[in-house]
Structure formats: C-alpha cells, structure tokens
Amino acid sequence: MTSTALAPTLSVDRPQRSALGWAVADTRTIAWRNLVTLRRLPQLLVFATVQPVIFVLMFRYVFGGAIHITNFPYVDYLMPGVFAQTVAFGAIQTGIGLAEDLHKGLIERFRSLPMARSAVLAGRTLADLVRNVFVVMLMLAIGYLVGFRIHTNLLGLIAGMAVMLLFGFSLTWIFAIIGLSTSNAETAQAASFPILAPLVFASSAFVPVSSMPGWLQAFAKNQPVSIAIDAVRSLVLGGQFANTGKVLLSLAWSFGIIAVFAPLAVRRYRRAA
Amino acid sequence: MIQGNVRSCEAMEHAIRVSGLQKRFGSVVALDGVDFSVPTGTVLGLLGPNGAGKTTAVRILTTILGHDGGQAEVLGLDVSREPQAVRERIGLAGQYAAVDENLTGHENLKLVGLLSHLAPKSIPARADELLERFDLVDAADRPARTYSGGMRRRLDLAAALVHRPPVLFLDEPTTGLDPQGRTGLWRVIEELVADGTTLLLTTQYLEEADRLADNIVVIDHGHVIAEGTSTQLKARLGATIVEIELADAACAERARAVLSPLGIVEVQPDGHSVELKANDGARVAIDVVRALDHEQLEPVALALREPTLDDVFLELTGHGAEEPATEDATADGRRRRTRGAA
Numbered sequence: 001m002t003s004t005a006l007a008p009t010l011s012v013d014r015p016q017r018s019a020l021g022w023a024v025a026d027t028r029t030i031a032w033r034n035l036v037t038l039r040r041l042p043q044l045l046v047f048a049t050v051q052p053v054i055f056v057l058m059f060r061y062v063f064g065g066a067i068h069i070t071n072f073p074y075v076d077y078l079m080p081g082v083f084a085q086t087v088a089f090g091a092i093q094t095g096i097g098l099a100e101d102l103h104k105g106l107i108e109r110f111r112s113l114p115m116a117r118s119a120v121l122a123g124r125t126l127a128d129l130v131r132n133v134f135v136v137m138l139m140l141a142i143g144y145l146v147g148f149r150i151h152t153n154l155l156g157l158i159a160g161m162a163v164m165l166l167f168g169f170s171l172t173w174i175f176a177i178i179g180l181s182t183s184n185a186e187t188a189q190a191a192s193f194p195i196l197a198p199l200v201f202a203s204s205a206f207v208p209v210s211s212m213p214g215w216l217q218a219f220a221k222n223q224p225v226s227i228a229i230d231a232v233r234s235l236v237l238g239g240q241f242a243n244t245g246k247v248l249l250s251l252a253w254s255f256g257i258i259a260v261f262a263p264l265a266v267r268r269y270r271r272a273a
Numbered sequence: 274m275i276q277g278n279v280r281s282c283e284a285m286e287h288a289i290r291v292s293g294l295q296k297r298f299g300s301v302v303a304l305d306g307v308d309f310s311v312p313t314g315t316v317l318g319l320l321g322p323n324g325a326g327k328t329t330a331v332r333i334l335t336t337i338l339g340h341d342g343g344q345a346e347v348l349g350l351d352v353s354r355e356p357q358a359v360r361e362r363i364g365l366a367g368q369y370a371a372v373d374e375n376l377t378g379h380e381n382l383k384l385v386g387l388l389s390h391l392a393p394k395s396i397p398a399r400a401d402e403l404l405e406r407f408d409l410v411d412a413a414d415r416p417a418r419t420y421s422g423g424m425r426r427r428l429d430l431a432a433a434l435v436h437r438p439p440v441l442f443l444d445e446p447t448t449g450l451d452p453q454g455r456t457g458l459w460r461v462i463e464e465l466v467a468d469g470t471t472l473l474l475t476t477q478y479l480e481e482a483d484r485l486a487d488n489i490v491v492i493d494h495g496h497v498i499a500e501g502t503s504t505q506l507k508a509r510l511g512a513t514i515v516e517i518e519l520a521d522a523a524c525a526e527r528a529r530a531v532l533s534p535l536g537i538v539e540v541q542p543d544g545h546s547v548e549l550k551a552n553d554g555a556r557v558a559i560d561v562v563r564a565l566d567h568e569q570l571e572p573v574a575l576a577l578r579e580p581t582l583d584d585v586f587l588e589l590t591g592h593g594a595e596e597p598a599t600e601d602a603t604a605d606g607r608r609r610r611t612r613g614a615a
Binding site: 014 | 332335336337360361363365367368369370371372373374375376380384385387388389390391392416432
C-alpha cells in the first residue's frame, strides 16, 4: 500500500474473498453499525418496551380479572401474547431505520460502494434480531415480576423464545419492504401500524379466540401471530396448550415469510431511490 | 484481473465518457441524449438548474441508477456491464451529507472502509490520515450528530476518499453551506485535484464552477446546451459589460439609442439603467463616455465588469441558475421533475 496521500491510481490493498464471503463480512459490518446505534441510544430499547409493559400491567391488573383460563393463571396465558406483541411492533423499527437511511442518503452511498447488495438488509434485520433478544429478555423479567411462571422446563422456555424470535425476524423482512417504499420514518410508522394492529389484537394474544364472534374466529385462529403465540404456549405452558403441530406450523410460517419477503426486500432495495 | 484493468485505465485519456445518455422516469425525460467526457486528472463542472438532470447523470455514472439508452463509462469500464469494478474505483459525496449520525467520525470512515473491502488493519491509519486532512481530529470520537453542517460535509467527503478513488463525484457539495464552510470545502477540493484525482462536480453555483472546474458543461431539461471553459463561455457574451445608471427612464431610453452602435444594449428592469455588452474590452468605456457626453447625458453611475457565469446562464437558458424548479410544461411538451433529485 502506498503512502501518498490521495493517489489517483488504484493502489489499495483489497483482500481476496468469495462473493459469499464478502456478503457475510458486509452483513457483519452493517450489523455492527446498527448495534453501535443501539448502544449509543439505549432509549431505543426502553421505548421498545414501554408499550408492552403498559399492556402487561393493564391486562394483568385491570382486564385480566375478567378473563378466565381453565387450569392456568391469566398472567401465564398473557405473557406469550405480550412477547408476540413486542416482536411484532418491534419489527416496525426495521422499516423506520431503513426509511431513515434512505432519507439521509446513506443507502445512496451504500449503493455506490462495492459491498454486497443484500448486506444492508441482512445486517439491519440481524441487528434487530439481537435487539429483540434483549427486549424479550427484559419482558420475560417483567413478566416474572408480575407472577408469570413457566410450566414446562428451561429447554421449553429457550425453544419458545427461539420460535418467537424467529417469527419476529421473519416480520422484519416485511417491514423492511415498507420502510424502503416510504422514505421517511413517520410514513413508515404510519403505514406499518394498520397492518400489525389487526394481526396482534385479533389474535389469541390477550383473550381466548373462542370468546370472539364466529366470523372473526376463523381469521384469529389461523393467522401467523396467533400460531406463533400458541406455539410458545405449547412450549412454555404445556398441559392443555401442548400442541407440537402449532410449533411446526409457526416455524413453517416464519421460514415461509422469510423465503418470500427477503428476496422481495432485496429487490426493493436495488430499486429504492 | 483487477491489476490488468488498472494498467489499461492509467493510460486512459478520458476518465469519464458519456455518449447519448438517456434516462426516463415514466413519462418524464430526465436525460435526453447527453454527451460529455472528462479528461483524466481534470475537473468537469456540470452546471444546471434544479431538475436539469445533473444528479441523474451522476447517479448513473456511480452505478446507483440504470439508464435507458446511450453509454456511460468510467475509466473505460461500462457502468451497466461492470458496475462492481466501477464501484471499486469511484468516490461519491452526494447532495446530503450521507454520514451516520450515531457513529463517530472515525467510525463513519471505518464503516465505508470496511464496505469498500479494504484490508481491515489498514483502515484505522487511513481514517486518521483523512480526519487530519479534513480538520476533524478533535471531533473524531464524537458522534456525527454533534457536527456542524460544514463538518458533516467534510466528513462525507472524507468518506468518499477512504479507498483512494481515482475518480470522484461530488453532487452539489456545498449546497446549504455558509460562505465560510463553502470556501473551506473549495480549498480541500482544490488540493484533491492537485493530487491528480479526476473530478465531476455538479453545482448550481456558477462561482463554484468558475473557481473549481477546468471545463464546464451546462445542461438544462436533460440536454447539453453549452460546454467549454469558463473563459470560453463568458466570451460568448462579449468581453465586457458596461452598466450605466441614469437619472430617469427617459434618459435611459435615450442612452440606449445612443449606445446601440457599440454593442447589445438593454434597459434594465429598474427602468433607469442600461447595460451594454461589447466585444472590444475596456476601450469601450471611452466610446460610452464620449457618446453620452455628446448627447449631454450624465450618468449617475458607470461601472465596467467582466461577465459572470450567471450572465452566461441567463443567456443560454433564458432563466437564472437558481430558478426554483416547478412542475411546468416546457415548450416542447416535456415535463420537468419537481424534486432536486433529477
């Protein structure tokens, strides 16, 4: 490597790597960049838990008394729903972050660099997965404080959290597309909420689906948020909730969403201006 | 393979070559057959109002955007066929200072260095060198959100240089900067060019093109409407402009009649001044004074000046350089883009 200040020749020292090797390295770099932001702005983590904490308190102490679950305290039924709510609304942050990068011209710069095209999205969604791990652990601790207990074992808990985090990761790819299509944070947020609200609230998150009117039950029972919640209940509560089919179905949904939306998001990224 | 390309590039006469370049956005024609080339080691100023197509041309040359027709080459590499090789050789600093506000100055340069696929161990030294050069050493470990506008632009420019690109694109680098920040950035750009970097610079500021560019290409509505050195462009207008202010509109009208044999005379919008464009240099002032004296017209003020690029621009496009872009239908039915992005 030459030491002349800004020599016009291509005198840089570039290591040799395969395309895949570079894609992995670039993804790591982008994930690093997004995690630095998280470390520097810890309030982002706090904000991510404000809404679910309010829901925990509200449903645990205000509405919960009116909702009866056979054989289980309501708080045990509630918490898997809150985890789903946390990762689902957290996925909006992926879109918001990308919309901000787009708005500030960072995506433009990334596109002029010899980096892998997929890395901006993969790095962002991976960083958001790491963030979700922290947020879900925080919610788990808060759940414990208000009386949530697991009824299976540690392995069930870990598997349950893994199923939920994978589901959250799959959702981030959907919201990445929304973020890349809107180009400012406010619009990304406004566009995401109406998509998520029916999925999170018309689900088994807070009340048993059987208490809903018949026409809504068909949707509420079979939509992916309910299935992810039921899978987590199967793994951490067991008993009448034990249902390996739901666990497999949730994994299928998550992988299916990634398989469809990750390529769409990368395509959207290539075109986003 | 990279080595082979470089050898042939170094011998290249033109670092950037664009011919018949076309780009449409839906029914909007942003570039309608644009041709220009930039000799290696020189600075081209791409000049035009908002929406003229400057940024579109830069985005095509930096592989961010595809094009619909014509050819664009950087260092002999076709931008659509070999985008990856082009990206390894170019630097871009765009209209907004594209820095990550939450990263420090040093981290921003590290980010671009890593994504430019430099050897990781070479990056910290390179970052320090650039921070030093761009007068950001004191702010190196502060998040960029604490930087002033001028500091962000300098960091943005430093980021574009991390991988020592032989060809640099600066898209309106000083837009929105205060005069001090602007002259500071100009000095840095002049140093870069002295080091042999080929530079394509877009700007709305004629003064900027005048100061930095070896050659100027003026585009408007997606067409090249003039090109040449700043001196050549100014010469199109005549060498000298004489501004004469008179007592009232009647005197101005008489002065116009008296002076018309000397060159192109126009009464100014204020009604009582006239402007004469003439080819015979400062000597014309003597003729002006004689002619006015003969008619017993007494000027309130009389000034002699060189034409500015603003005059050139007005002459070429029929409107000023900083006319706000509007979505208006032009005479030939094409529509201009409203946003600066074109």
